Amino acid sequence: MDAELPLGWAFATADELSDTVPNALAIGPFGSNLKVQDYRTSGVPLVFVREIRRERFGGADTKYISNEKAAELAAHVVRPGELLITKMGDPPGDTAVYPLDRPGAVITSDCIKLSPNLKVTSSDFLALLLRSPGVRSLLVEQTKGVAQQKLSLKRFREIQFPLPPLNEQRRIVAKLESLLACSRRAKESLDAIPALLERFRQSVLSAAFRGDLTQDWREANPDVEPASKLLERIRSERRRRWEEAELKRMQSKGKLPKDEKWKAEYKEPECNDEAGAFGPVSGLGWVVAPVDGLCDPNRGVPYGIVQTGDETADGVPTVRCGDLKDFSIDLALLKRVAPSIEQQYTRTRLSGGEVLLAIRGTVGGVAVASEKMRGMNISREVAMLPVLPGVEPRFVMYLLASPAATALLAGRTKGVAQQGVNLSDLRSFPVPLPSLAEQVQIVRRVDAAMSRARAVARVCAEAVSRTPSLEAAILAKACRGELVPQDPTDEPASALLERIRAENNQPADSDPTARSKRRRENKVA
Incomplete structure (x- = not known):
């Protein structure tokens, strides 16, 4: 800290700031004097470093000692x-004022307690002073240790703290309490924004799959291909692909079909009994189809690599459940699976455009x-939905994230050691399907809403990240004497300290209060 002080300020040690009573400045007892065996479920509370750091005392984790041990x-x-x-931490020097509504307590070994001399200073001022960047750097300079950073009481006593006049x-x-209160209120408001944004996202998704989000679009575009016609085309394409693959399979075995009876083995997928979960969508001109009925029959709806093994530098990037965040995948964070393992799961090798669900x-x-992501793969924690032409992948993605869909998935989640959704339940999951043109419109509008939400979240996160530096700047300004006006009539801190030293060094017999007391006692006698 700069040695040049504002007018009227002076340097003072912790002893000069402390009260004159015994143990006004003290550390916690050594470990041998306070052991875990001394802890009780009631009695006199103990104060630990963690409570000072969080500035919150008491609670379920409070430890106690007996009254006898406290004595x-x-x-x-x-x-x-x-x-x-x-006095311990990385770095040490966190500070708090022990609350007025708490009972007396015993500090533990890594704490320092200071009872201020109220003629010189106050706990409130010292707490703010010790949190300022300049004083924190002084504390760090006095910190020693490798495995554990510690600030001894001896070194704490050697620090010269800047002290303004008492007034x-x-x-x-x-002033600081007023400014920091504003800062705290602003942070509380900022902290509430992520929850509000999540409610906004869920509201948008709910509206999208109730048909409310595109009601105006449907009214303006009554002549688009009906969803029922789209579903017929999707089913026709799905069956064509199945028949083509089935015919190739029979031909590869040398079994050429003699008639068309083999085609009867094709089964059209059906929805489960929750087809009405999204409401009366038929009134919107939509249809309901199962997930499996909208996917390539030759790829199915599978999960991926069961045992991914150790990461390999030249391995195949593989998507796991934790990689699916905020409708995106960070490719740089994907685990790389050995090619020898990945080659056993060619069915789930990605082509691009698949919907991936944890x-x-x-x-x-x-x-x-x-x-x-073409050529990458997925793990067993992730299901792949290779949707057919006529189904917009991002439409299905947003559908599966909607409140109605997440509630259905939660109801289908099973397991004890690890919760999960069975593929059979996912394959029969109902999808409310509008026309392709309306799917595109829904995706466009949801994309725009999500983009706005992300922009607000970024601004909010930046503001939250600036809050500590803003508070530090306010504290630094205060400790440079720049926050409040200086009053030339204030008693300088140097004169105050000198006067307190003189009072402390004054013999007991020279105390005028003591002399007048003795005179009163003599008169009574």
């Missing part, structure tokens, strides 16, 4: 309104595989 450790008692500082301290505390662990994460 032995009387030198380490902290009382309401006194200052607490951590200026009071003005600083009042069905194990954190169920419900969903994204669409991009063209860049």
Whole structure:
């Protein structure tokens, strides 16, 4: 910290800031004087470093000692309104004022307690002072240790703290409390925004799959191909692909069909009994079809690599459930699976355009595989939905993230050690299907809403990240004497300290209060 101080300020040690009573400045007892065996479920509470850091005392994790043990450790008692500082941490120096509504407590070994001399300073001012960047750097300079960073009481006593006049301290505390209260309110408001954004996202998705989001579009476009015609085309294409693959399979075995009876083996997938979960969509001109009925029959709706093994530098990037976040996949974070393992799962090798859904662990994460992901694979925690032409992949992605769909998936989640959705349940999952043109319109509008939500979230996150530096800047300004006006009539801190030293060094017999007391006693006698 700069050695040049504002007018009227002075440097003071922790001893000069402390009260004159015994143990006004003390550390917690050594480990041999306070052991785990001394802990009780009631009695006198103990104060730990974690409570100072979070500035919250008491609670389910509070430890106690007996009244008798507390009496032995009387030198380490902290009382309401006194200052607490951590002497261990990375770095040490976190501080808190012990609350006025708490009972007296015993500090533990890695804590320092300071009872301020109220003629010189206050706990409120010292707490703010110790949190300022300049003073924190002073504390760090006095920190020693390799495995554990510690600030000894001896080194703490050697620090020269900048001290304003007493009246200026009071003005600083009042101003800082006002500014920091504004900062806290702003942060609380910012912290509430992510939950509001999530509600907004869910509201948009609900509206999209109730048909509300595109009601105006349907009214303006009554002549688009009906969803029923689209579904006929999808079913026809699905059957054609199945027949083509089945014929190739028979031919590869040398079994040429003599008639068309083999085609009767094709089974049209059916929805489960939850087809009405999205409401009366038929009134919108939509139809309902099962997931399996909208996917390539030759690829099915499978999960991927069962045992991915150890990561391999030249391996195949593989999507796991944790990679599906915010409708996207960070390719740089994908695990690389050995080619010898991946080659056993060619069925789930990606081509691009597949809908990927987390069905194990954190169920419900969903994204669409991009063209860049061609040749990559998925793990068993992820299901692949290779939708057919006529089905917009991002439409299905948003559908599976909607409140109605997530509730259905949650109801189908099974398992004890690891929760998951069975593929049979996913294959029969109902999809409310509008025309292709309306699917595209829904995706466009949801994309726009999600983009706006992400933009707000970025601005919010940036504002939250700036809050600590803003508070640090305010504290730094206060400790440079720039936050409040200085009053030339204030008693300088140097004069105040000198006067307190003189009072402390004054013999007991020279105390005028003591002399007048003796005179009164003589008169009574």
